[in-house]
Amino acid sequence: MIYWRSGGDDLKNPTGTGVLSTMAPTKIDLGTIIILDIGRNVSMPEEKNGQSFFEKGKECAGRIIERKIISQGKNLLGIILLGAKTTNNTLAEQAPGTCRNIQLLTDLQYPTWSMIRNLPDVPSKSKGNWFDALLVAAEHLKNGVPATKIVQKKIILMTNFLVPCDTEDKQIKQAIAGFQEEGFEVDIIGPDIYSEENDNNDVELARLFVEETKGATATFDYTMRYLLFHKKKATNAIPWNVDLSIGPNIKIPVSAYIRIKDEPVIKKWNTAIRNPVTNTASSSEGIKKEKVHINTEDQTTVAADNIIKGYEYGQQIIPFSDCDKSMLYDPGQKSLKVYGFTKSSNITWQNLNGDGLSYVFARKRNKKAQYALRCLVECLLELDLVGIVRRVYNNGNAPKMYALMPVIDTNNFVCLSMVGFCYKDEIKNMAFPVTNIKKYACNNEQVECFKELIKAMDLTTAYEESEFDDTEAFPIAKMVSPSAQYILDCIAYRAMNPGKPLPQPRDDIVMLFKIPPLIEKRSREVTEKLKKLFVLNKVEIKKRDKKKNHSMDMDDYQNQSSTSNADVTMGDLPKIDLKTLKRPDSIQRIGTMHPINDYDILKQGGKTVSDLATQMTEAIESMIHGNLDGNFSKALDAMMHFRNECLKTEPKLYNDWLKNFQTELTNRKRNNVIEMLNEKKLNYILQSENSLSTVKSYSCDDSQLYENDTEPMLTEVNISSEVNDLFDNM
Template sequence: MAPTKVDQATIIILDVGRKVSVPEEKNGQSFFEKGRECAGRIIERKIISQGKNLLGILLLGSKTTKNNLAEQAPGTCKNIEMLTELQTPSWSMIRSLPTEPSKSKGNWFDALLVAAEHIKNGVFSTKIAQKKIILMTNFIVPCDTDEKQIKQAISGFQEEGFEVDVIGPDIYSEENKNYDIELARLFVEETKGATATFDYTMRYLLFHKKKATNAVPWNVDLSIGPNIKIPVSAYIRIKDEPVVKKWNKAIRNPVTNTASSSEGVKKDKIHINTEDQTTVTSDNVINGYEYGQQIIPFSDCDKSMLYDPGQKSLKVYGFTKASNITWQNLNGDGLSYVFGRKHNKKAQYALRCLVECLLELDLVGIVRRVYNNGNAPKMYALMPVIDTSNFVCLSMVGICYKDEIKNMAFPVTNLKKYTCTDEQVDCFKELIKAMDLTNAYDESEFDDTEAFPIAKMVSPSAQYILDCIAYRAMHPGKPLPQPRDDIMMLFKIPPLIEKKSRDVIEKLKKSFVLNKVEVKKRDKKQVQAMDIDDYCQQNQPSTSFDITNDIPKIDLNSFKKSESVVRIGTINAVSDYEALKQEGKTVADLSSQMCDAIESMIFGNLDGNFSRALDAMMHFRNECIKSEPNLYNNWLKTFVLELADRKRNNVIEMINAQNVNYILQSENSLSTIKSHSDDSQLYETDTVPELTDVQISSEVNDLFDNM
């Protein structure tokens, strides 16, 4: 049987003896409390990373003695307990850590020997790539070991490939100088280990780290035409992945209130005929797809008619100018780097020539990619990349299809009312300089002055999700906490940036005078209610006694419609427009009302007669020709796109036929459109249906056959 491969085997030696229980003066925590917290974070990091690691916990200065060396030679390695043997890290390891220190003391040198012996002989049929021992003690208790034994132990550690790390005291500080610390420093240096204080280690463990994995290449031939094939390898550089890919789910037993990963909820899938609520067997069911409100059966014989994308391939369809590929055309599914095949010098040379040619000619390759046999094809852009360190490759990014791009029309901003003064432009330049993230911190206090560096920032949402997983594992019955301050700091502006930009923002407020825009609401005409019984009584002959003295009489003439026009309506839009124009309102003031009236007449039309709407459009167009043609053109551009989205192609044809299209420069020099072909091109609005897998009874299939 082949041995199991493990990336790393680590044993944490935690000092829980008498000399580590005294609180320090700085924050009131003892060495034991800091060590326990640090050990818990190390275990948590290894659990969430889900790497191929083994972890064990060794207690130094414990009440009992439990280790292999003490069993082999009684009287040695006292007060050293193997709390957890080497195994896959789990949450129970954190729960098993002692909550209080003991009154015993142990030898840290003996603990190193016990840990080394357990890594060497404690796990069978396992090939360990890296062996690490993490020692957490304050070295107050002397080891009482001569120099000869120390050198012999270091030699053995070097032969077996052990690495010793010391966390806790600063072993290179002038204040911490004694014989034991010098010996510990010797272990760290000779085994090529590392050392750090608790504060530095906790800052390093502040955020969860992603598991390090080796890049797996996607090997394929880059085909250019029928004769050129270059063996290449594509490596994923950026990929949008879920925070937690695979996680063991547990089902909680409501009786025992315990979670089990070996139990689950049993689910049965049955097919029911909705007409008579009877169960249909799987033999009488065929697959189908839902297209809108119509169900289309899809039998096994139809599978032969499916589109076959072909075998795994990467074919160049052609080349285009780099300016044609903008960020709006990229789908953002990920980024891959394409290199020449490893150990193939001809392929590497050919790819380098291709990269240099694309860069020199300012071109980009358009390729069709089929990841594997039977997978759907996708289109990608191949862009040249040449790094300063002789790093030559092609970057491969996905391209959006036409139906994935949403066209958005924005109003023009090159108008006089949008122009800025030189003073306002200078204010914006000062603000950009003040908010320079490369100089966000003081050089005297920080080594790196850049804030939010690219490719170094962690995701706040991912960190919070992993925090919630760790909290739920340790506190099953408690509600999830709010994001910790370390995560919320990622959303805050650096203090130096905020200080620099404060004065500039105040200057901007003075340069730009903002006027509050009041949105005028439509006046709702309130008609007084009338009692028809009272009206009938008033028109009846008088009786012997009059009861109408206490009832107010209603004058029907007061309910006549007012002749003054307040807003352009849909009944007679042209006359309303002219009436408001006579009151002194300009075309710019009435354009929004006229556009709303035209849209209401078209979208709310039920009889298919658009004559009144087209007459209003013609009148509005003629008015804009005299003054501001862009008012009509900008509205028509947005209106036509909305008509296309609503499948109102008949209205678009009427607009083109009735000569109410865009205003050209030949009609008014202020227009930005030279000819109708510049801006009036209509695009197809075919959409690809979203196919939903459903089960269709054979009776429904027979119904389609009869049709």
């Protein structure tokens, strides 16, 4: 940006009208200077056991600074102390002896927590001229920050005007004219300058400053009530520009603006790390974090090059390599396509999600688009239809479905409201019993009583007119979030009190959860009347008896019944330990919890070793491959039990399985498991072992094996089997 600056004899342009500068000034939305009176005239308490003007002013100034910090607006703030012990300002340096007892405490800068900490704790014994303080503030707003363009300049004056300014009317008029020319706005907080009690010459002059500069005035109580809750940072809406496509040929340039959206309370805050030695916080230091991949089997670090990313699907990990990215679904480019139209009655609130609401307008300065969109909105209203659109926010984003509903208000406001759809599995259909039956019919007296209750609980008249400006409670679009307010309060408290625990929510936040007193008072009598009209009978839910009749041995039952009386109830029967009593038919398959016990029970039920071999080996493999803690004792005990069972009848079953199992362990590089098998002597069953048993001999070539054959020879392949067996490994 190039602009002209008047004055100067060097670097003049050819026309000689000014100096050419290529430096663009920084644009600031708002520049504010707070003038806080700390003199002797504000030190006395205004009421008995009440706060002084100084205490109220300091509290109000701190609240203003706190709110500006949390709002994170692009605003500059400065603080001037009126009635200070020392004199520190530019006008006093230029003209010694003037603007005395006025101290520039903080230059114009972005608000910080140190500004609140640097406010004086006690008032001084000096006095200052409030008119001179206004001139000092105006001079600093104009020249305090070079190469900066402040759009709106505001001066907030906090004084009780008990010290006369002793200024001529001519100087007052000149100052007001200068303030108007430079665009200054003077606000006065503290005294009621329009009250007859504060009617004096200085108050009249201050009132003139406020009126001529189009400023504002308020008391401390009103200002603190206005600053009761934190406000969001005011930002300009950023449109999402896209073409609304209807069919292959119709495209309407539109812009979508977010109307309602759930956003986090804290977005961008600079994190500070506190040094435990010096007990100071630093935003330039941080905790170094390092991410490493650990192999849970041998606790070794895996390099990033050997990692294959995947997605968790149930209890399995689905690998997703770089070559698989080419197979991803491509949603296409940024678009907003109409898939069709449906009756508005088909779109209920259950079908819509809570991701937010957007308004779709025709593109600015495009009359053809505005005419086409208006025609579309009017047609949708006339036919009672709603558009179903597919939205891709940006290239590569996942597509979503939305409903486009027409909107035309009384002010000829034409647009489309866009709300997202829910997926089918997100909708919960709940069936309720029919209530329009004779059993639930209400008489006229009951209906009228409910109408009285609704009128008594009308939130539009929840307060007395003398209590608040607005009598409505919980107004729509004006209510603040209690959780958000508490989080922001905690941030402000932690900044000012870093070593103290966080406080409980203040009463102003807790009041948001309570019923207004007037509503509660009006509805109390109607509620008692409703209790008399509707007689409610308490429904007792019968609880099931926890004592259940478990199966037991009939011989024990006969012995017990013979020794007991004839009137013994079922609840007095002897208790049976269910852990020791198991029926053979209660176990259907060998599990990983108690594999040996399950095997014995199924064997007692008539199953042979051949029938149970597959189940037993699957359980052993699952316990070894799915092990996470490195304890294989249960799996090795089950393997030993299975080996002994096969040794008696079918050694070939064990040897065939062990050969494949060891091959799989070798491919998976589970050498630690193979070493444990050798230590526990869980190798192949040899013929010499079988000859010692009492079972009949058999002839099998696979049983003629020795211990050095436990690791069979493998053929190297190009593709690692670890990748092929990834699903089984997980």
